[in-house]
Amino acid sequence: MIHTSTSWRRGANRSLAVAAVAAALDDDVWMSGDLTLRAFTEADLGFLERLDTDPEALGAFERVGLWDARARRRRWERDGWVGAESTAVAVVLADGTVAGVASWRAQDRGGPPGGCYEIGLALLPEHPGRGLGTAAQRLLVGHLFGTTIANRLEATTDADNIAEQKALERVGFTREGVLRGAVFRAGAWRDLVLYGLVRERWGSG
Numbered sequence: 001m002i003h004t005s006t007s008w009r010r011g012a013n014r015s016l017a018v019a020a021v022a023a024a025l026d027d028d029v030w031m032s033g034d035l036t037l038r039a040f041t042e043a044d045l046g047f048l049e050r051l052d053t054d055p056e057a058l059g060a061f062e063r064v065g066l067w068d069a070r071a072r073r074r075r076w077e078r079d080g081w082v083g084a085e086s087t088a089v090a091v092v093l094a095d096g097t098v099a100g101v102a103s104w105r106a107q108d109r110g111g112p113p114g115g116c117y118e119i120g121l122a123l124l125p126e127h128p129g130r131g132l133g134t135a136a137q138r139l140l141v142g143h144l145f146g147t148t149i150a151n152r153l154e155a156t157t158d159a160d161n162i163a164e165q166k167a168l169e170r171v172g173f174t175r176e177g178v179l180r181g182a183v184f185r186a187g188a189w190r191d192l193v194l195y196g197l198v199r200e201r202w203g204s205g
């Protein structure tokens with residue numbers, strides 16, 4: 001599930017927010033091999049607008065209906081998409097092409113502020129099944145464990161989204177359960193699968 005909603009969630013703890021934003025801003029480019037995560041710039045506004053105007057851009061599992069195509073621009077003007085409670089960054093190929101969007105948002109699971117984030121990823125349909133989804137999420141996890149105090153990362157995905165489930169499992173996430181009837185898409189209520197990864201398991205193979 002990607003987190004490019006333009007509204008901010010209520011009730012999140014501000015100190016958690018400060019830590020997350022500092023981490024993101026200090027490290028606004030995060031690289032591994034040929035892939036880079038970086039903050040969106042003005043030159044990316046066309047890419048962001050495409051996410052809301054091209055019905056194919058986000059793929060079948062993220063298509064939620066009509067959306068205000070100016071909302072992502074307004075969010076970018078407000079905080080560059082690096083926010084206290086949610087952040088979205090560009091996934092950039094070696095040649096500079098923006099291939100997708102990676103995101104995270106604070107998830108309050110009852111522990112200390114900053115202890116848990118939910119991550120998300122969406123690649124444009126021009127870049128399918130080449131290992132990019134796995135690589136980008138590995139990079140994102142490395143960024144969050146490397147620059148925040150998070151102990152737990154989560155991801156949810158449609159029960160039919162096998163590509164995302166495979167990618168998460170390759171990164172090291174564990175399938176933790178099914179959230180039944182959690183989202184409404186294409187005329188029906190759908191199940192989500194919940195994945196989790198705790199810090200001590202990161203990199204342990």
Ligand SMILES: CC(C)(COP(=O)(O)OP(=O)(O)OC[C@H]1O[C@@H](n2cnc3c(N)ncnc32)[C@H](O)[C@@H]1OP(=O)(O)O)[C@@H](O)C(=O)NCCC(=O)NCCS
Nearest residue numbers: 001059121122123129130131132133134157162163164166
């Ligand atoms: C989900 C997504 C991030 C996966 O990225 P990707 O680059 O295709 O992923 P990878 O290549 O790293 O791995 C995907 C695996 O799933 C497989 N796969 C792809 N589509 C599949 C399908 N429809 N059914 C079964 N397996 C599938 C691939 O073959 C690959 O496995 P393999 O290497 O064993 O062959 C990407 O497809 C995407 O952004 N989709 C649109 C948005 C979305 O759904 N985001 C997830 C939101 S929760």
